[in-house]
Amino acid sequence: DAGVTQSPTHLIKTRGQHVTLRCSPISGHKSVSWYQQVLGQGPQFIFQYYEKEERGRGNFPDRFSARQFPNYSSELNVNALLLGDSALYLCASSLLSSGGTDTQYFGPGTRLTVL
Amino acid sequence: AQSVTQPDIHITVSEGASLELRCNYSYGATPYLFWYVQSPGQGLQLLLKYFSGDTLVQGIKGFEAEFKRSQSSFNLRKPSVHWSDAAEYFCAVVSGGYNKLIFGAGTRLAVHP
Numbered sequence: 001d002a003g004v005t006q007s008p009t010h011l012i013k014t015r016g017q018h019v020t021l022r023c024s025p026i027s028g029h030k031s032v033s034w035y036q037q038v039l040g041q042g043p044q045f046i047f048q049y050y051e052k053e054e055r056g057r058g059n060f061p062d063r064f065s066a067r068q069f070p071n072y073s074s075e076l077n078v079n080a081l082l083l084g085d086s087a088l089y090l091c092a093s094s095l096l097s098s099g100g101t102d103t104q105y106f107g108p109g110t111r112l113t114v115l
Numbered sequence: 116a117q118s119v120t121q122p123d124i125h126i127t128v129s130e131g132a133s134l135e136l137r138c139n140y141s142y143g144a145t146p147y148l149f150w151y152v153q154s155p156g157q158g159l160q161l162l163l164k165y166f167s168g169d170t171l172v173q174g175i176k177g178f179e180a181e182f183k184r185s186q187s188s189f190n191l192r193k194p195s196v197h198w199s200d201a202a203e204y205f206c207a208v209v210s211g212g213y214n215k216l217i218f219g220a221g222t223r224l225a226v227h228p
Contacts (some may be wrong), residue, residue: 004158031214042119042205042218043159056213090158094214101147101166101209104216106159 004093004107012113021076021110025093037092086114111112117142121219129227134153136191136222138206139213147209148189201226
């Protein structure tokens with residue numbers, strides 16, 4: 001079975017630009033979460049989506065937004081890129097029904113570099 | 116607020132030696148705990164998890180972890196390390212009602228031949 005897939009693998013942008021990152025969950029998984037991992041640190045939670053609705057949001061500015069589609073895939077959008085947005089962006093999926101706890105399986109990530 | 120502490124930033128062991136990576140958590144209720152491993156430039160792979168029940172949990176690649184409520188710890192162990200175990204290891208706890216993971220800063224493991 002295919003795991004969580006993310007695209008693109010790498011991305012280089014300049015300050016002020018906009019970026020869209022994509023994630024496809026494991027088949028049958030209805031929940032997608034996004035994490036940001038800055039070099040040398042652990043991942044930080046950005047969003048969780050379940051059944052196309054935002055269920056949780058981390059401490060990130062409004063420049064960060066996301067959505068989930070009817071097929072449960074998801075996009076993470078970042079506007080007005082800053083140098084500090086350079087990071088590995090990880091997507092995770094789970095079977096989770098809202099309010100419960102379930103194992104999250106991670107994709108390979110998208111490495112974003114902002115120049 | 117919930118938090119996870121991994122006291123060791125970097126650990127070096129010899130191949131064949133035993134390994135213990137430390138993890139301490141701060142959480143008021145029964146925690147749901149995970150260990151993930153990350154190879155350079157890669158995503159996170161689940162090693163093992165603790166939700167409830169037996170406090171000694173077995174994972175993949177010969178790893179195990181023991182949940183000790185009295186010490187707020189969930190240390191990862193392996194009896195004999197292989198060179199392929201060199202990677203970064205993250206401990207995490209679920210926080211909140213929507214399955215949010217809080218990660219420690221990670222422990223980078225180097226293995227000497």
